[in-house]
Amino acid sequence: MADALVSIVLERLASVLEQQLRQQVTLVLGVESEVDNLKNTLQSIRAVLGDAEKRQFTEELVKVWLERLKDISYQMDDVVDGWNTALLKLQIGAENPCIPKPKISSCLPSSCVCFKQVSLRHDIALQIKDIKKQLDAIANERNQFNFVSSSTIQQPHRRITSSVIDVSQFYGRDADIKIIIGKLLGGSCQESSSLYIISIVGMGGIGKTTLAQLAYNHEKVKSYFHERMWVCVSDPFDPMRISRAILEALQKESSGFHDLEAVQQKICTLIANKKFLLVLDDVWTENYELWEQVENSLKGGAPGSRILVTTRKENVSTMMGTTYKHPLGELSKEQCWSLFSNIAFYGRSREKVKLENIGRKIADKCGGLPLAAKVLGSLMRLKDNKEDWESILNNEIWQLDVIEKHLSPPLLLSYYDLSSAVKRCFSYCAVFPKDQIISKDRLIKLWMANSYLNSRESIEMEKTGVDYFEDLVSRSLFQDFRRDDEGNIISCKMHDIVHDLAQYLTKNEFFILEIDDEKEVRMASSFQKARHATLISARRVGFPSTIHNLKYLHTLLAARVVDFSSTAQPPPNLFKHLVCLRALDLSGNVFFGELPKNLGKLIHLRFLDLSNNFILGGLPETICDLYNLQTLIVSEFLTKLPQGMRKLINLRHLEWGGGRGSMLPKGIGRLTSLRTLTGFRIIGVCKIGELKNLNSLRGGLVISGIANVKDAEEAGEAELKNKKHLHQLELEDFGRLAPAASKGVAEALQPHQNLKSLKISHYDAATEFPSWIAASSLAQLKKLEIVYCAQVTCLPPLGELPLLESLIIEHIKRLKYVGGEFLGSSTTAFPKLKHLRFNDMEKWEKWEIKEGRSVMPCLHFLSILKCPKLESLPERLLQITALQKLHIMDCPTLRGGNDWSKLSHISEVQLNWC
Structure with a gap:
């Protein structure tokens, strides 16, 4: 983590100096050289941090030295960020003359910038000199440790494995071993030129090697393979080295070859036309060129040959061209107990009876991790009395020396293998309580707020965050994923022991504070140097009055800590003291009827969540002084935002599900950094033209109040066609527009062709839909909803949309007939459609599909609701072999229109005519 913090400071120093040059602002005389010296010292320290971070687990003085370095790094980050904010305020002041500029020190020439930071009341120059003095002392102290520079540091110890296993020590993997052996003995379906690769993927200590050993030594496997x-x-x-090991295993003797070509030629000879099994245990590399050098010599085996790989990284599995990937999860509680107890009570059946209740609780600490169960079982095997067992039970797992010695090395290998940038992102996860569902999107925004995702050339921060998240996923450091309809991960959890590792690595920086009356007093002395904290309260007892003592906090996550019945107000001067905050979550704390004006003093703040505060009437205008703010999440009950929002030029995500009376302020269109704008209501001073320059918008956007757009020319000012990153769009409330104006406005709101989801609602005046609802304009569209279109009498040719998967048509009161115009002219109408629903079509009578063309070949779910006059369904629809669900409700006329006895191929049929 120290390396990560130093990296951040170096990046920010370079950034702020570059900004000064652009703005032609002069520093106090002499500070330029101080900054250069500071950078040089940091770079020299950074060269030995790899060695220092490894030695901190065994050398207490090194750990203390690193703690001091991290503390000074945080201080530097605060100073540099304050400096950067002063320059940013000058920039905004130049663009907005009405905004006051930062004060200039009266004792310095007017050309000098002097920015007084709230927390320390010193100007930037003096702060940098003071920090340089402290850093020099830390740099001098490092000499006593004889650190090795990163260029010569030894690789961490990695366990050497063999195929030998004691089967009696194996528990809980019966289903997994059955699958693996089935894949190994699965016949000779692969051609001899192909490699059938099976990858076992999972976190360190989960039992990958053990599973591979069991498969390798299974009697059926032994008899099936020649080698x-x-x-x-x-x-x-x-x-x-790997090729020589393969050759020696084939020859059953040492190899005298020293040339890769000779070794591999010999391998080719020995495996020719033979079925072989090769286990490659503990593979880390993602470099295909290295794997290719080994792979090419293995293609001459007989059909049925197999390669079994164990790895922690999904990317390794992909790189090697895996045929079957087997993700290995943790053991169940009962399986973990069996493994633990058979080691802990070996030869001591009497003790098992009296210690089982405590033992089960200790086994639960292992979190289903076999290696942890073995380590703790071995530890308890040496302890006889109940007091010793209770002592272990009441200890945090990472406080046990045996865990540090035996469990931490395999887990730390995964950590050491991360890049410096990803290490800091992983370590940050210590801020979340155990078992908490972690939103991917939220986590990335918190990383951004703490400057962990500085842009790489033209790659934006959010994309960098996704890359880092996927890196951690691929290394099995996250688990329990929840995915969206397209298979993208939207949330995850951390394994308890991986979470323990993150907390162990960030001790004294990250805290989970459970708020109650007892800890209220201790908070002031115990956590003074805390940088990241989460407050949790099982009883929602109230906001702690001593929270302001944590004055160095960068992150404060305090969601839902206040009792709904409480009338308490936030602690006085809360924001006056917490001036270093980068991320603040106050969601769900209903006492915030009004936020204090000194919220604007949190100049470093980049993430602010005020959602689910249903009595919050408004935001103070001072919130617009938070020039660094990147993410603002506000309550859906809020009716308006401050007028000065145009000053928040760094705002990237504005999440506000405002209701029908909600109003965006004038000038919102100047926030060209916006990526997220969940809702845009056209009302009052907020005209649709504000959208013109917001071309970085992505994700989803709801545009409502379209009835307030006077004509097509004004609608065209939004330039939706230029918003290529916008994938979901809702157009609501065309209201009282005249039919011609309504059609013209809708035509002018044509989105970019990248759109994937579209909803049009309350399109009340026009009889026809805009012409751009067609294959040529919406070739990427997957989901379409058309609801409450009062005057429409004919559907557009939606069957031509090539990728459409879901279609919902509701509340179209005047529609009487659906036929060829709905299918369009494509050879196959609705080629990808899976879900189709018609609802509340009170005048719909006929639905016809003519012979001679393919229609909806992928349809899985058909729903017809509240269509009282519909006479029959096209028989061809009911004959679609892919159709698995048919729901018909409140369609009395439809009852006699089809032969409902011929639906045996449909697995789920619900017919409720009235």
């Missing part, structure tokens, strides 16, 4: 080879690959991936 079996076991190679512990580990890191680095050395093609020569």
Whole structure:
């Protein structure tokens, strides 16, 4: 984590100096050289941090030295960020003459910038000199430790494995071993030129190697393959070493070859026309060129040959061209107990009876991790009395020396293998309580707020965050994923022991504070240097009055800590003291009827969540002084935003599900950094033209109040066609517009062709839909909803949309007939449609599909609701083989229109005529 913090400071120093040059602002005399010296010292310290971070687990003085370095790094970050904010305020002041400029120190020439930081009351120059003095002392102290620079540091110890296993020590993987053996013995379906690769993927300590050993030594496997080879690959991936190990396993003797070509030629000879099993245990490399050097020599085996790989990283599995990937999860509680108890009570059946209740609780600490169960079982095997067992039970798992010695190395390997940037993102997850569902989107925004995602060339921060998140996913450091309809991960959890590791690495920086009356007093002394904190309260007892003592906090997550019945107000001067905050979550705290004006003093703030505060009437105008703010999430009950929002030029995400009376302020269109704008209501001073320059918008956007757009020319000012990153769009409330104006406005609101989801509602005046609802304009569209279109009498040719998967048509009161115009002219109408629903079509009578063309071949779910006059369904629809669900409700006329006895191929049929 120290390396990560130092990296941040170096990046920010470079950034702020570059900004000064652009704005031609002069520093106090001499500070330029101080900054250069500061950077040089940081870079020299950074060179030895790899060694220091590894030695901190065994050398207490090194750990203390690193704690001091992290503390000064945080201080530097605060100073540099304050400096950067002063320059930003000058920039905004130049663009907005009405905004006051930062004060200039009266004792310095007017050309000098002097920005007084609230927390320390010193100007930037003096702060930098003071920090430089402290850093020099830390740099001098490092000499006593004889650190090794990163260029010569030794690789961390990696376990060497073999194929030998004691089967009696194996528990809980019966289903997994059955699957793996089935894949190994699955016949000779692969051509000899192909490699059938099976990858077992999972976190460190989960039992990948054990599973591979069991498969390798299974009697059926032994008899099936002519040759079996076991190679512990580990890191680095050395093609020569691995090839020699394969050859020696084939020859059953040492190899005298020293040339890769000779080794691999011999391998080709020995495996020719033979079924072989090769286990490559503990593979880390993602470099295909290295793997290719080994792979090419293995293609001459007989059909049915297999390669079994164990790895922590999904990317390794993909790179190697895996045929079957087997994700390995944790053991169940009962399986973990069996493994633990058989080791802990080996030869001591009497003790098991009296210690089982405590033992089960200790086994639960293992979180289903076999290695942890073995380590703790071995520890308890040496302890006889109840007091010793209770002592272990009441300890945090990472406080046990045996865990540090035996469990931490395999888990720390995953951490050490991360880049410096991803290490800091992983460590930040210590701020979340155990078992908490972590939103991917929210996590990335919190990383952004703490400056962990500085842009890489033209790659934006959010994309960098996604890359880092996926890196952690691929290394099995996240689990329990929830995905959206397209398979993208939207949330996850951390394994308890992985979470413990993150907390262990960030001790004294990250805290989970459970608020109650007892801890209220201790908070002031125990956590003074805390930088990131989460407040939790099982009883929602109220906001702690001593929270202002944590004055160095960068993150404060305090969602839902206040009792709904409480009339308490926020602690006085809360924001006066917490001036270093980057991220603040006060969601669900209903006492915030009014936020204090000194919220604007939090100049570093980048993330602010005020959602689910249903009595919050408004935001203070001072919130517009938070020039660094990137994410603002406000309550859906809020009716308006401050008028000065145009000053928040760094705002990237504005999440506000405002109701029908909600109003955006004038000038919102100047926030060209916006990526998220959940709702845009056209009312009052907020005209649709404000959308013109918001071309970075992505995700979803709801445009409502379209009835307040006077004509097509004004609608065209939104330039929706230029918003290529916008994938979901809702157009609401065309209201009282005249029919011609309504059609013209709708035509002018044509979105970009990248759109994937569209909803049109309350399109009340026009009889026809805009012409751009067609395949040529919406070739990427997957979901379409058309609801409350009072005057429409004919549907557009939606069957031509090539990727449409879901279609919902509701409340179209005047529609009487659906036929060829609905299908369009494509050879196959609705080629990808899976879900189709018609609802509340009170005048709809006929639905016809003519012979001679393919229609809806992928339709899975058909729903017809509240269509009282519909006479029959096209028989061709009911004959679609893909159709699995048919729901018909409140369609009395439809009852006699079809032969409902011929639906046996449809697995779920619900017919409720009235």
